Structures are given as structure tokens and as C-alpha cells.
Amino acid sequence: MLGTVVKAAFAFIFISSAYILFGFVYRYYQRSLKFLRGPPRSSLLLGNDYEIIHQEEVNAIEAKWFNKYGTAFRTSTCYGEDSLMVADPRALQYILHTSGYRFPKAIDSQQITKMMFGRGIIWAEGEVHNRHRKVLNPAFSATQLRQFLSLFQRSTARLANKWKEEELVSSVVNVSQWLPMITLDVIGESAFDYKFGALDGHANELGEILKHMFADSRLYPQSWIILYRAFRRSLPSPLANFMCRFPTKEEVRFKKFSDASKKIAKSVFRTAAQETNGEEDLKGSKDVLSILLRSNLAADRKKALDEDEVLSQMATIILAGHETTASTTNWLLFELAKSPKDQQRTYTEIQDVRARIGRDKELTASDYDSMPFFNAVIKEALRLHPIAPVLSRQAASDDSIPLEFPIITESGEEISQIPVSKGQRIILSIAMYNRLAQVWGEDANEWNPERFMIDSKKRTTLGVYANLMTFSAGVRACIGWRFAIMELQAILFGLLEKFEFSPPPGGLDDIQRVPAGIMIPMKKNNWQEGVQMPLHVKARE
Template identity: 90%
Template sequence: MLRIVAKAVFAFVFISSAYILFGFVYRYYQRSLKFLRGPPRSSLLLGNDYQTIHQEEVNAIESKWFNEYGTAFRTSSCYGEDALMVADPRALQYVLHTSGYRFPKTKDSQQITRMISGRGILWAEGEVHNRHRKVLNPAFSAAQLRQFLSLFQRSTARLTNKWKEEGLDGSVVNVTKWLPKITLDVIGESAFDYKFGALDGHANELGEILKHMFADSRLYPQTWIVLYRAFRRSLPSPLSDFLCRFPTKEETRFKKFSDASKKVAKSVFRTAAEETNGQEDSKGSKDVLSVLLRSNLAVDPKKALDEDEVLSQMATIMLAGHETTASTTAWMLFALTKSPKDQQMVYAEIRDVRARVGVDAELTASDYDSMPFFNAVIKEVLRLHPIVPTLARQAGTDDSIPLEFPIITESGEEISQIPVSKGQRIILSIATYNRLTQVWGDDANEWNPERFMLDSKKKTALGVYANLMTFSAGVRACIGWRFAIMELQAILFGLLEKFEFSPPPGGLNDIQRVPAGLMIPMKKNNWQEGVQMPLYIKARE
């Protein structure tokens, strides 16, 4: 028996080594991007992947490359593979918007997404994605979302009251401990009529898993894991999917979240299904849960979701609907803490609106939209601190990607089109585009909310909000972007109305934007403390 196992292991190792060697030689001599300039390969096996994955600050390395090579260039991946790295506006528009579904997610992106949240809208491609989006669209319309403003305001008020009750007024508070609680409670109640009770201290499995999901004791993957993932994505889909049954430690954390979120989702969904008694909601409610219930009962295959797809949508919304908003709010408070003058300007607008609508009145969407500098601050935070810094795509067919800003090739030729072969991996740099000087001006790397108060026209319109790439663009743009903006408005208003935020002793210069799947704040040389955004809070009189 042992001999058989040993032979099987030897055969696997031999075939794998031969496959890697063949792939390396083939890619080295057949690279479709060899005519482009790019950074030198730092490792024969790892290419530049190890550098970018293990950098301490989001986009620190890539920004230097973009400055040297232009808005598009070649970078090296594992086993001799080349990737196209892009931040050019027209190229991003072409890949994400103009081309529809011709540039799907890469195989490894799809696999990781499925591990985290299952067969939901983030995982789906092509017609399946189109079906998912059509089902969910009614739940994320502007009119539908406005009804949740009251919930956003009440939840923020509960947070400020909690800080006062626990005697945190006049002390340093790690806001990353509190913000995910309020956003988890909000997404549970608004989307699924489910009370997590996170802000009230109720223990919940999801919250505990999320604490360590993107940052644990080993933040960065070891070399063998980087190579294993690259090997896995290079295999034919059946073999690649089979190897996903042997997850890494990080992927095991993802799977734990998926299992826990689906467990909650199944309980909520089945309770709701029993209450409707297997009948479609005659009132045509458009909240997420009602929409999903109807889709599960639908006869028309173009409008139907099976139970696993429904549970996957719920898991997706639980994660994307609270973790990203909580992180963005943390960076928003960080930015305003470092710029007390701007914090005071935002507070002045808040005070004026409160005087106009009344002390106890609930604000409307129009009230929030009436504050120009307040909204400019939100846009500037989304620009400078995109929670998802990059997106990975691959060419579905041979194609040619247009550029707004021409680049210089290895031979010195200026080109404004980049031909790509089917299967070519493309890394879309959201973080770089959001700071591109050609788009945002010479002060693109600086905090300046007032840029959004100027009536400046951009050559190429991108994204779904303020010409930003933070919510992506095109057919795969974030379906919940309006929800996120409304929630950010309500939380920012509620927190700044009640509290003033200042730097802690020692300041905030040691806070790093760490790439860990999502962009998370951590203290330099103190990552063992976990996610950190310590701010001094003082109640306003």
C-alpha cells in the first residue's frame, strides 16, 4: 500500500515538475507582451509576484513602475508568465465597460471568490452574471434604498450613545473595532430583516471569523503558496478545481466564513419562505430577501436562482455590504483627523443642515446631497483609499486594448493600442488610476476634497460614481454602490455631529495601508496588534 502511495506521489511530483518546466519554456519564448517595457524579473520562478504581494503599503511598488513605464506595462508572474498592468482610463473603460463580458475574471479570482461567498454575483460570469444582476437590481435602486436612511441614522445614533455609555468620551478609540459592528447590524436588518446584535455585544460566529479573515498572524503567503496558486491557475479547469479541495491556511479561513454566512443565510431564508407559505409576495416588495424569495420560486429560468445561488448572494452581501463600508469609514475618519480644518468645514455644513431641518428630524437623501464639501470629502476618501486596490481579468479572445495616453515600447515605438492574446492576464490598478496625474492633476497624491467642487470635465468617463474606479465600472460595477454612499453619508453625519476626532498621542504617521485582500489599516512594525485605527474622540457640547 505504501509503495502505491509513494509511486502516486512521485508521479504527481514528476508530472507537475514537467508541466511547470514546459510552461516556463513555452511562455518565455512565446510571450505575447515581450514588446512592452516593464520592470525586470526579480525571480526566475516568482517573477515580480512576490514583490507585489509582500509590499508593506498598497501600490507602493506599482506606482513607481507606472511612473517609469506609463499607464500600461508588462510585469512578470510565476513560471515565466507575463501580465499586463493597466491604469489607463480608455483601457479600463474598454475592458470593463465597452467589452461587456469579453474580459472575464481570472480563474484564480473566481476560485477565491467562490471559496469566500459561493456561487453569487461576484463569482458569476457572462449570462449567469447577467441573470444574477437582473434579479438583484430592483433591491438596489435609489428609490428602494432611500427607505433605509432611517435605519442608517438610528444605527449611527446607537453607536455614538454606546461610546458615551462606555465612557469612551475623551479617550483613544480603535474605531476599526466598532465600525464593522454597526455596518454588520445595518446590512443584516436592511437586506434580510435579521438582527445580528453586534453593536450590543451579542456573540456571532461571522464577526469572530471576520476579525481574522484578512489579517492573521501570518499576513503574507509563503513562497510555496504563491507558487502553488500560480500552478493551480495554469491547469485546465477540472484539475484546477480539484486542487481547490486542498486549500491553503488563508483559503481555509475563507471557507469558514462561507460556511458560517450560509448557515445564517439558510436560517433566515427558510424562515422567510415558511412565512410566505411557498407563495410569491403579492405586494411585490423589493427588499433583498423578498427579491431572492421570488427568484427561488420563479418558473422563468431567466429570473430564477437555485437555493445555493440564493444563499451565495446572501453571503456575498453580508461580506461586501459591511466590511468595505466599515473600512472606508475608518479611512474617512483618518483623513479628517489629519486635516482638522476640513473636519471643521464638514461640521459647519452638518450644523447648518441640522439647524434647517430641526434637532430631532430625520434627514432625507436631499438633505445629505445638499452639503457640497461633505460629499466632496466622501469622494476624496474613496479616491485616495480604494478598499479593493486591483482587479484581475483575462482576455476571452484575441483583442486589442486602446490607450488614452500612448506608451513607449521596448523598441522605442509609441503605441496607442496593445494587442493581447486569448487568456492574457490583465491587472487593473484601481489605486493607480484614482491617483493618476493625467486625470486628477499634479496634486493627485494629495488630500484635496475641493477638487470635486470644481466643474472639470474628464476626457474618459469611468466608474459609476464621481469618475472613480473604486466601485469598478461597466457590467460588473458594484451593484450596491448607492447603498454604500447613503450609508457613508449617514455614518459620517452622525459621528461628526456628536464627536470631534483628533490624532492619538504620537500621531497617525505609523498607520500603514496594508494589502491583505482588502486594504486594511495597521501600525508599522506592530502588525501583531491586528487592524488598528486609534483616534482620540471628544463629545461635542
């Protein structure tokens, strides 16, 4: 028996090694992007992947390459495969918007997404994604979302009271510990009528998993993990799916989150189903839970979501709906703490609105939108600090990607189109586009909310909000972007109205934008402390 197992193991190793070797040789001589310029391969097996994944600051390495090679260039990934890295506006528009579903997520991205969220809208592709989007769209309309403004405002007020109760005011507060609590409570109650109780200190399995979701004791994957994932994504689908049964340590955390969120979702979903008498009771209701219930009951299967898809949507919304907003608020307060004049100007607009509507009245969506500089600082924070710095795609067929800004090839030729072959791996640099000097001006790397106060015409417009790529674009743009903006407005207004934020003793220069799946703040040379955004918080008189 033991001999059979050993033989099988050796056979697997031999076949895997042969497959890798064949793939390496094939890709090396069949590179579709060999005509493009790009950085030299830093490792024969790893290409440029290791240095990209292990950089200490988001976009630090890629920024140098974009400055040298232009808005699109070739990089090397594992086993001799070439990757196209892009930040060109027209190329991004073509891939994400014009082409619809012709550039699906890269296979490894699909694999990770399924582990984390299950068969939800972020994982889905093509017609399946279109079906999911049509089901969920009504829940994320501007009209529907306005009903949650009161919840956003109450939750922010509770956070402010917590800081006062725990005597944190007039001291340094790690706001990155608190902001996920408020956004988790908000998404639970608004989307699913479920109370996480995070601000009240209620311990729950999901909350504990989320604390360590993206930052644990070993932040960066080892070389063998990078190679393993690259090997797995290159396999035929049935074999790749089988290999996903052997997850890495990080993927085990993702799976734990998915299982825990589905467990909660199942309880919420079944309780809500028992309290209704079928589809008629849900008719006209446009909250997320009602929409998911109605879809699960739909007779027309083209408009329906099965139970696993429903539970996966809930897992998706819980994570994507709270972690991203909390992280963005971290960076927004970080920038305002470093820019006291901009913070004061924002506070002045808040005071003007209060004087107009009254001290005890709740703000409307129009009230928030009436403050130009207030909204400009939100846009600038989203521009400088996109929480998901890159997106990965692959070409579903041979294609040609247009460029707004021509580039120079290896032979010295200037081109404005890049031909790509079916299966070509493409990395979309959201962080670089959001800081592209050709789009945002020579001060693109600097904090300057004033840029959004100027009505400037852009040759190519992108995204769903303020010409930014932070919420992606096209058919796969973030479905909850309006929810995120409204929540950011309510949190910023509620906190700045009551508190003044400033750097802690020693300043904020040691805070790094660490790439850990999403962009997280950590102290330089002190990553063992975990996620950190220490700000001095002072009550306004």
C-alpha cells in the same frame, strides 16, 4: 499498499514538475507582451509577484513602475508568464465597460471568490452574472434604498451612545473595532431582517470569523503558496477544481466564512419562506430577502436562482456590504482627523442642515446630497483609499486595448493600442488610476476634497460614482454602490455631529495601508496588534 501510494506521489510530483517546466519554457518564448517595457523579473519562478504581494504599503511598488513606464506596462508573474498592468482611463473603460463580458475575472480570482462567497454575483460570469444582476437590481435602486436611511441613522446613534456608555469619549478609540459592528448590524437588518447584535456584544460564529478574515498571525503568503496558486490556475478546469479541494490556510478561513454565512442564510431564508404563501405574497416587495425568495420560486428558470445561488448571494452581501463600508469610514475619519480645517468645514455644513430641518427630524437623501463639501470629503476618501486596490481580468479572445495616454515600447515606438492574446492576464490598478496625475492633477497623491467642488471636464469618464474606479465600472460595477454611499453619508453625519476626531498622541504617521486582500490600516512595525485606526474622540459641546 504503501508502495502504491509512494509511487502515486512520485508520479504526481514528476507530472507536475514536467507540466511546470513545459509551461515555463512555452511562456518564456511565446510572451505576447515582450514588446512592452516593464520592471525586470526579480525571481525566475515568482516573477514580480512576491514583491507585489509582500509590499508594506498598497501601491508603493506599482506607483514607481507607473511613473517610469506610463499608464500600461508588462510585469512578470509566476512560471515565466507575463501580465499586463493597466491604469489608463480608456483601457479601463474598454475592458470593464465597452467589452462587456469579454474580459472575465482571472481564473485564480474566480477560484478564491467561489471559496469565499460560493456561486454568488461576484463569482458569476457572462450570462450567469447577467441573470444574477437582473434578479438583484430592483433591491439596489435609489428609491428602494432610501427606506433604509432611518436604520442607518438609528444605528449610528446607537454607536455614539455606546461610546458614551463605555466612557470612551475624550480618549483614544480604535474606531476600526467599532465600525464593522455597525455596518454588520445594518446589512443584516436591512437586507435580511436579521439581527447580528454586534454593537450589543452578541457573540456569533460569523462575527468571530470576520475579525480574522483578512489579517491573522501570518499576513503575507509564503512563496510556495504563491507558486501553488499560480500552478492551480494554469491547470485545465476539471483538474483545477479538484486542486481547490486542497486549500491554503487563508483559503480555509475564506471557506469557514462561506460555510458560516450560508448556515445563517439558510435559517433566515427558510424561516421567511415558511412565513409566505408563495410568490403572490412577495409580489411588489423589493427588499433583498423578498427578491431572493421570489426568484427561487420563479417558474421561469431563466429568471430564477437555485437555493445555493440564493445562499451565496446572502454570503456575498454580508461581507461585501459591511466590511468595505466600515473600512472606507476608517480612512475617511483618518483623513478628517489629520485635516481639522476640512473637518470643521464639514461640521459647519452639518450645522446648517440641522438649523434648516430641525434638531429632531431625520434627514432625507436630498438633505445629505445638499451638502457639497460633505460629499466632496466622502469622494476624496474613496479616491485616495480604494478598499480593493486591484482587479484581475483575462482576455477571453484575441483583442486590442486602446490607450488614452500613449506609451513607449521596448523598441522606442510610441503606441496607443496594446494587442493581447486569448488568456492574457491583466491587472487593473484601481489605486493607481485613482491617483493618476493626468486625471486628477499634480496633487493627485494629496488629500484635497476641493477637487470635487470644481466642475472639470474629463476626457474619459469611468465608474459609477464621481469618475472613480473604487466601485469598479461597467457590467461588473458594484451593485451596492448606492447603498454604500447612503450609509457613508449617514455614519459621517451622525458621528461628526456629536464628536470631533483628532490624531492620538504621537500622530497617525505610523498607520500603513496594508494590502491584505482588501486594504487595512495597521501600525508600522506593530502588525501583531491587528487592524488599528486609533483616533482621539471628543464630544462636541
